[in-house]
Amino acid sequence: MYKISCLLILIFSVSGFAQTKRDSLSGAELKAELKQEIKQELIKEMAKTSLEEGKEAKKEAEDKNRLISWNKFSLEGYGVINYFNNDYDTDPAFKDKFDTERLNLYLGYQFTKNISFLSEFEFEHGGTGIAMEYDTQEESGEFEQEVEQGGEVKLEQAYINFKIAPYFNIIAGRMKLHFGLAQDLDEPTEYFTTTLPEMQNALLPLGWYENGIEFYGEFAKHFHYRAYIVSGLDATGFSSQNWIKFGHQGRFEMINAESLAFAARLDYQFGTSDKTYFGISGYVNDAAANRPKDDMQESAYVTIGEAHFSYHENNLRIHSQVLYGNLENSNIVSLKNSKLSNNLNVKRNPVGKNAFGFSTEIGYDILSLITPDSHQKLFPFGRYDYYDTFQEVEGNVIKNPRWQRSTITAGINWFVIDDIVVKAQYTDRCLGSENYDQNTLEFTGKKQHERTFSLGLAFEF
DSSP, X not given: OHHHHHHHHHHHTHHHHHHHHTTTSOHHHHHHHHHHHHHHHHHHHHHHHHHHHHHHHHHHHHHHHHHHHHHTEEEEEEEEEEEEXXXXXXXXXXXXXXXXXXXXXXXXXXXXXXXXXXXXXXXETTSSOOEEEEEOSSSSSEEEEESSTTSEEEEEEEEEEEEEEXXXXXXXXXXXXXXXXXXXXXXXXXXXXSSSOHHHHHHSOSSOXXXXXXXXXXXXXXXXXXXXXXXXXXXXXXXXXXXXGGGBSOSSSSOOOSSEEEEEEEEEEOSSSTTOEEEEEEEEEXXXXXXXXXXXXXXXXXXXXXXXXXXXXXXXXXXXXXXXXXXXXXXXXXXXXXXXXXXXXXXXXOOOSXXXXXXXXXXXXTHHHHOTTOSOEEEEEEEEEEEEEEEEOOTTOOOOGGGEEEEEEEEEEEEEETTEXXXXXXXXXXXXXXXXXXXXXOEEEEEEEEEEEEEEEEEEO
């Protein structure tokens, strides 16, 4: 614009210039020449302005595209921190504990309307590190050095979700195995206890994540199904206390896939909440084939069936489940496991043939009765668990009553907001084994008990 202004000034002074040049240049020619120069300057200025506007528009478009790209990402998560005050007949010296139980982060990306990615990272017990554990339950008071416990970071899930139709969809990658109730209601705001529900957590891997493929969908409005072909269990991790729980592969860099597992689930959803349903699940896998060494020629099929019920309506919550499992050739598994190397870091003790478990819990939001408009909730609750990892044995394995356990838990959940809950509970676990006085070693006439008072803080976002 500065140049144009100079040219306009030049026009007003043309008379003086024409006076000196009128012998060689007429006024009309001078005027035409000046117009041409002004036109060229205007064209240059307009081109410059257009270029700047184009750059600005391009930058805005890039910013918009970048914003759209970031909007395709999602981040969610939850965390749990607990305190435990313990009084165990089985271990009078068992210390009180603080536990940063876990922090789970979900990172997702939406490729298209029907194709998405989801990953889950779990930080357990404060992160990574090598920890020492003092085991009085199965190792007669020995110290064990463990890499996984006392600090661990795991990639729990990483899969692609292909939404094809309401009745048929596919997930491929590393995914959660939705077996039973606790795998569905696994966020701490969805169950009452400070720790994961006891019966399921004692018998099954929680969380149970496997590599493979899942088919899922819904039909007839209320029915939902899931079917899996995934990596299976490793029988070297089976134990007296936890049956097949620690057969979940994870000790090695890669997972053995000599025997795949097949699982299926069917739910009927009713009521107004998506957490109101009942259903059944089944699982089968030959866990002998996935042992690190070919030290067992016989098969060891794990077969589990369960039924579950969940009710979340108005201010009432009810959760209940029954589970039964069978381990083929459990006596041979017990024998082979007793000869495993110490370096494998497994229990090496007998395994039961059959396991049985039952649990039920109920809670009601009493704050809704006192202040109906409150955004907070107060759930007193009660829970009962019964489970036996040695319900039946075979061969030379001796049935140990210690692994028959029944637990009564009572507590309260205070939801400060829907996403933050403070928990308090008292748990009394009764074992099938006899209790003896620690000083006189005389039978007290009672069963052994493990009592715990615990406090918890849980959140999700």
